[in-house]
Amino acid sequence: MGSSILLGIFWHFVGATSAACFYAPLKKVANWSWETMWSVAGIFSWILLPWGISYWLLPDFWAYYGSFGAGILLPVFLFGAMWGVGNIGYGLTMRYLGMSMGIGIAIGITLIVGTLMTPILQGRFGELLASTGGKMTLLGVVVALIGVAVVSYAGLLKERVSGISVEEFNLKKGLALAVMCGIFSAGMSFAMSAAVPMHESAAQLGVDPLYVALPSYVVIMGGGAIINLGYCIIRLIIKPELSFRKDMSVAKGLLVTNIIFAAIGGMMWYFQFFFYAWGHANIPADYGFMSWMLHMSFYVLCGGIVGLILKEWKDTGTKPVRVLCIGCLIIVLAANIVGLGMAN
Template sequence: MTGIVAGIGWHMVGAASAASFYAPIEKVKRWSWETTWAVAGIFSWVLLPISVSYLLLPHFGAFYGSIPSGVLLRMALFGAMWGVGNVSYGLTMRYLGMSLGIGVAIGVTLVVGTLIPPLLNGQAGLLFETRSGLLTMAGIVVALTGVAIVSYAGHMKEMPLKSGGPTEFNVLLGLALAVMCGIFSSGMSFAMNAAKPMQAAALQAGVNPLYSALPSYVFIMGGGALVNFAYCFGRLAMVKKISLGDDLHQPGGVIGRNAALAATGGIMWYLQFFFYAWGAAKIPERLSYVNWMLHMSGYVLFGGIVGLALGEWAGVSSRSIRLLWVGIVVIIAAANLVGLAT
């Protein structure tokens, strides 16, 4: 039981990192969003996955050469699927606003990414015919309730603030994009499910179980990186209002500061899945599908807490803040339900 509690704890550490990674990125000045996102991505999707795996694996090249090409391809394709969801994230915020957009997108991601892998693996009976499965399903329902409450509280916060709400609010289009974002973002969950043969190979190679999932990130995040870089550099090349050359012709101090902030955000983004691997290593294999639910609900949980800590709720009605805390408590209850299931 102690190991399971530790697993949930590590999932929450990863979720906190995920909820905080955009804070340094928001402080970047005089750079386009595309340049900032690409620099952050170089660290989170390329340098860190490769560097960590190089340190972990005794024979880096031979290890990847021993993995069947079909496994590598599935990981990369699911990573690219996640990349599409990542790119569409910004459009969701544009038409729904941050709180409502995140709530819908993560709600869909939570359900799809948690339920589909066991169904594809022929484990549907575990979800509906066992005590642990039923408790997990209850945890998902409670988590979605908490996500909805937190999202509604955030929506109430944004609407009175003209500068904080979406400039082109469109419920139907925004909801469609949020659902699309949620479905494609769940590709990360599918990719991790597809990476299990590589995790087994890492264990056989002598990698500590806590780190056995990390070598798979080279291909998973590599697939997502291709989509994200194509989008960023495509826009930098085609949109007249933004230019990579203009961004790089800033004074040296501006470039250094922006690069450091973007890199910090990228490192924090990677750390969410670093600790996700630690958490997943502590959860029993038969209940591996709960890992994604814990991560996604924790993301919303700490998103609300980080927003409070950064003063984003200053001047907001006490009713909205109370509603936020109710949602946070509900999400904590969902994590405890999943703990009982394990």
């Protein structure tokens, strides 16, 4: 396995770790509605960081974006909005199915759709089936799905031992949302593929290969921001029990603390895709679509590891932890299979 591929896998792991940890600081936010917290975190994640980093990278910020027509910018933006819909659906899926079942179904679907639809739409799926490396990478996708399923089963065992039940459990509604979330969350993978001309243009301007994808995040996350912020603002307006003004009127010390924790959470959410870009830059171009599989499977892996470190699995017995560890090892095996496939 080449050093570049290993580096790509490593950076995808770092990005997934940031994604798995981003909600920890948000849990420190007190006396705010979820909508206000998510909006403040999102301003840092979807607007300030993408714009600020791109402004620093590009020799002429406005000229760069002005050089692209609607034929390039619109698909990238719409796929970003698609990803934004998936973000909202993810939270609703957890509400109706619970964490374990919701994560298993939603992540499993988005892993498949986001990974395989790109080569299918490009007409390259047959080539993958015809080559040894392609077959190995596809085998890695299957093994990753098994790993996600095993980790989700471990979570289900944990919930049963802990006596956790889903108050609003609704199988029909939950499954529909999980499928929708899985498909729409893959919009980030599609957006990255649609943004290739933007990456190439950034490279021609002298932007380091590790960073060429980052300017496209202004457009991608702009689409996601409109969906997420729009959803939150509408709820803050129409729900009488929610009030942005009330959230902002908490004690000054708490207000500052809440903004800091929300900002940290938002920055961690952004940095998952910052390192996703680094990982993507080290993956062979013919296998760029595998970045999504690596990111999503590592997200599940890192979530399990973080849970163990934070002692969330304490007093659940040995079986759930054992099953979790087996699932994590399967995901690590999947990453190695994919790496070997890309090296062939």
